[in-house]
Amino acid sequence: MDLIFNADELAYRDEVREFLATKLPTEIRDRVRLASSYVPRADTVRWQNILHTQGWGAPNWPVEFGGTGWNAVQKYIYDAEYQAADCPRQSPFGISMVGPVICAFGTPEQKKQHLGPIISGERLWCQGYSEPGSGSDLASLQTKAVPQGDDYVVNGSKIWTSHAHHADWMFCLVRTDPDAKPQRGISFLLMDMTTPGITVKPIISIDGHHYLNEVFFDDVRVPISNRIGEENKGWTYAKFLLGHERTGIAGVGKSKRKVERLKAIAGIEQESGESLLALPAFRSRIAQAEVALQALEFTSLRILSQEKAGQPPGPEASTLKINGTEVEQTLNELMIEAIGHYAAPYPADAQDPERNEPPIGPAHGVGLMQERLLRRAATIYGGSNEIQRNIIAKAVLEL
Ligand SMILES: Cc1cc2nc3c(=O)[nH]c(=O)nc-3n(C[C@H](O)[C@H](O)[C@H](O)COP(=O)(O)OP(=O)(O)OC[C@H]3O[C@@H](n4cnc5c(N)ncnc54)[C@H](O)[C@@H]3O)c2cc1C
Secondary structure: OOOOOOHHHHHHHHHHHHHHHHHOOHHHHHHHHHOOOOOOHHHHHHHHHHHHHHOOOOOOOOHHHOOOOOOHHHHHHHHHHHHHOOOOOOOHHHHHHHHHHHHHHOOHHHHHHHHHHHHHOOOOEEEEOOEOOEOOOHHHOOOEEEEEOOEEEEEEEEEOOOOOOOOOEEEEEEEOOOOOOHHHHEEEEEEEOOOOOEEEEEEEOOOOOEEEEEEEEEEEEEEHHHEEOOOOEHHHHHHHHHHHHOOOOOOHHHHHHHHHHHHHHHHHOEEOOEEHHHOHHHHHHHHHHHHHHHHHHHHHHHHHHHHHOOOOOOOHHHHHHHHHHHHHHHHHHHHHHHHHHHHOOOOOOOOOOOOOOOOOOOHHHOOHHHHHHHHHHHHOOOOOHHHHHHHHHHHHOOO
């Protein structure tokens, strides 16, 4: 296993670090530092545009469509630096998910229509996969699309659709052959969210914010030319997309930032006249989380080292998802414990730049409860951790 970065890789790391330190607008960085999930659409678009101007708008895309051509090590370094620099998460649905699908399977017209607006940040997307009753068992989805002339007529509904209320387009799985085996009767459609018959209804999360939605389709006419690839082969494209969804999933850089923040808070907060950082019981829990994070980093590097040697990542990606999300949740919980009772009075707009009241409790506690509540879902979305454990049981342990 070769885990040591060479001189070129270190020089590249410095270049990335310098760019992120100087080009990320301070107000966006501050907002992300307080609550990574609370980034207004305008900030996401502005930052995407800055990355695009640098030529780094879509690192995972093929070079001919605007990708960077970075190798696996460079992508790893970039992801780690990106997360550690408090950059807002790029809207994943266009850049990381449907973009690579369009690059690989789209028609020339689809590429022309969509890739430019995705990479520049001007067109945002959402992911219409899950339905009531079809989450983990996605292949059982029931939203149906029936061909009629040049269109499909789509009826049904989706749920948990993140950011559908901001999205301009949705990529969507629909059933086009109800008689085929579940995976074989699905097609992959691109839908303009302004099409008549689409209704978006909010779901307010436990943290009081609106990210999630239900989306209803009532005789929605979608041109057949908006289908990706072949009819009834949508599962193939959906699986290709899920592979891209899991890149950078370990979140090592982000969790490292959280360890720093946790230590800073624990250094200020006191119990019986001593800082929490000096109390062996609390200190050892921070150490345990940090050790778990280091183990995660080394697992990521081991997978990277295999990739460098030409071996594509396999089911080990599931271990990154499980451990990455569990470490993140532990760190969030420790920060809440460190703040103590001031974590409880939680105004949902605490980190809204428009808010003109001072925070309740210390400034270093702002955003912690929102992050804790929102990231409770991290072990559910992107394929729940139980499902990831099933994958490991089957594909690695051969149970
Ligand atoms: C914050 C958030 C954002 C989301 N964003 C999107 C989005 O943008 N687009 C989208 O399409 N979907 C989205 N989802 C949906 C997400 O993909 C599903 O919630 C997830 O796949 C789980 O499906 P489910 O909610 O139907 O739960 P279920 O599949 O009903 O599972 C319920 C519980 O049973 C467990 N379980 C299920 N099957 C098994 C099994 N075979 N073995 C062991 N345990 C099992 C699960 O792990 C879970 O704990 C989002 C979800 C959340 C929470």
